[in-house]
Amino acid sequence: MNLNQLENNIINKKTFLCLGLDTDIDKIPKHLLSLEDPVFQFNKLLVDRLSKKIAAVKINTAFYEARGVDGWNSLEKTIKHIRDNHPDLFTIADAKRADIGNTSKMYAKAFFDKMNFHSITLSPYMGYDSVTEFLNFEDKYAILLALTSNDGAVDFQLQNELYLSVVSESQKWENSERIMYVVGATKSDNLLKIRNVSEKSFLLIPGVGTQGGDFENVILNSTQKNKRILVNISRAIIYAGNDENFLDSSEKVVDHYNSRTSF
Amino acid sequence: MNLNQLENNIINKKTFLCLGLDTDIDKIPKHLLSLEDPVFQFNKLLVDRLSKKIAAVKINTAFYEARGVDGWNSLEKTIKHIRDNHPDLFTIADAKRADIGNTSKMYAKAFFDKMNFHSITLSPYMGYDSVTEFLNFEDKYAILLALTSNDGAVDFQLQNELYLSVVSESQKWENSERIMYVVGATKSDNLLKIRNVSEKSFLLIPGVGTQGGDFENVILNSTQKNKRILVNISRAIIYAGNDENFLDSSEKVVDHYNSRTSF
Numbered sequence: 001m002n003l004n005q006l007e008n009n010i011i012n013k014k015t016f017l018c019l020g021l022d023t024d025i026d027k028i029p030k031h032l033l034s035l036e037d038p039v040f041q042f043n044k045l046l047v048d049r050l051s052k053k054i055a056a057v058k059i060n061t062a063f064y065e066a067r068g069v070d071g072w073n074s075l076e077k078t079i080k081h082i083r084d085n086h087p088d089l090f091t092i093a094d095a096k097r098a099d100i101g102n103t104s105k106m107y108a109k110a111f112f113d114k115m116n117f118h119s120i121t122l123s124p125y126m127g128y129d130s131v132t133e134f135l136n137f138e139d140k141y142a143i144l145l146a147l148t149s150n151d152g153a154v155d156f157q158l159q160n161e162l163y164l165s166v167v168s169e170s171q172k173w174e175n176s177e178r179i180m181y182v183v184g185a186t187k188s189d190n191l192l193k194i195r196n197v198s199e200k201s202f203l204l205i206p207g208v209g210t211q212g213g214d215f216e217n218v219i220l221n222s223t224q225k226n227k228r229i230l231v232n233i234s235r236a237i238i239y240a241g242n243d244e245n246f247l248d249s250s251e252k253v254v255d256h257y258n259s260r261t262s263f
Numbered sequence: 264m265n266l267n268q269l270e271n272n273i274i275n276k277k278t279f280l281c282l283g284l285d286t287d288i289d290k291i292p293k294h295l296l297s298l299e300d301p302v303f304q305f306n307k308l309l310v311d312r313l314s315k316k317i318a319a320v321k322i323n324t325a326f327y328e329a330r331g332v333d334g335w336n337s338l339e340k341t342i343k344h345i346r347d348n349h350p351d352l353f354t355i356a357d358a359k360r361a362d363i364g365n366t367s368k369m370y371a372k373a374f375f376d377k378m379n380f381h382s383i384t385l386s387p388y389m390g391y392d393s394v395t396e397f398l399n400f401e402d403k404y405a406i407l408l409a410l411t412s413n414d415g416a417v418d419f420q421l422q423n424e425l426y427l428s429v430v431s432e433s434q435k436w437e438n439s440e441r442i443m444y445v446v447g448a449t450k451s452d453n454l455l456k457i458r459n460v461s462e463k464s465f466l467l468i469p470g471v472g473t474q475g476g477d478f479e480n481v482i483l484n485s486t487q488k489n490k491r492i493l494v495n496i497s498r499a500i501i502y503a504g505n506d507e508n509f510l511d512s513s514e515k516v517v518d519h520y521n522s523r524t525s526f
Contacts, residue, residue, distance in 0.1 A: 022366070062362060062369035068377050072335045096386070099325060099359050100413045100474075103285070106325035114331050123359070123386040125408055127415020145388055150363045152390020155432055160423045169418055211363075 010055045018056035020234025039074040049247045056090040091118045098122040104133040124166045135175035149184025149207025168197045185213025191221040202228045209236030273318045281319035283497025302337040312510045319353040354381045361385040367396040387429045398438035412447025412470025431460045448476025454484040465491045472499030
């Protein structure tokens, strides 16, 4: 899937939503625990139910690594299920990787070759040559952290407008059309500044829902010239319910956010 | 192991070396490929041979993730073997993680609880609350990227002396005595600046060997007041030989570097 197709999907489905699978085995409905690989089953049920009402799925690798080999197995099964059954969903490995060139090449192999994600989130701290290996793949995307949704964003990102330097510098890199940016919803006023230096870039916006970002304000500030945003919501959707009707509860939250979106 | 014990080990063993296990299954000696889990066997043979002549082992997670579940299995077996058999080796997960608090908590669980590494490398880009979950563990350490060894370090780290801000700001954080810093050997002149704001901190120094950093200069600039450094060498040691005598070749490289170290 390329970014024009993703934007078309967003417009056709009338949703900016990215479903965040931060799946914690201690928080999923208890009736799933007797199944083989409950985390995969939970993910599969959610994606199958919600696929027509969301544009993307983001898988947070930390929650899988915390369970070791079993968790990595759930991760591989989840991305495979989505790629095999839901070709219209854009997939994001929320992995916050990046390292020196030969190491980044291995991460690209893990997430783009081995697991076939469309994209991966990366920390920009190490600069150009930590990102470039991810930009060599056609129809694959590197999502750089620009301004994140947590309190600690003030420590370095907001000093000397580092977050804006990350966006403006990276726009000059080769294959920069394959770069997207993370911009936290909790800093929605800064979205306009980022939009000024990256009019055409896709933005991945976390921080709505549990973290408290303002959904309407985010959309207002980021979609004036195009529909190139994904708004990620994780916990507020996936843990909306905790009983046998949890899918109904999750779908209600998705419907609620989609109803607040005008196209 | 705490940092005083690590410093004592360095002095007693007369070595600053950290063995970097960037183990690529396509590069290990061919005669190992017929074994079950050749990557683990290669790592085990290297660590068992070199353990008396090195102070630490750094495992680069990318090389394991690139092989999926099999790779994660090799990773878990390698760290378990080291912790069970070589209690005097300090272990580093070179994972370059960090995310919002509840996600960092999962990464800490993966690397400190599940796998029992002594330490993990982290990108500081997301600030304080992306690191703090790693600092709650006694005798566990967060190794923040300050100034890395790659060319891209100039893009952001060297702008407005961001790398120095990372060191000086993070020294103010709670439990900051559990923070170490990555400082690339290829930027050894900057080591003195970092030493001025972090006299007692342990530094992890990559970039010697294949990347070309100057070993003597690095040691001169970072050990004037204590012996709190680890110099990581990966490819130049582990791929020193490629036949049945590869352990002899690797040991020669280790001996070469240790002979250039005075205590």
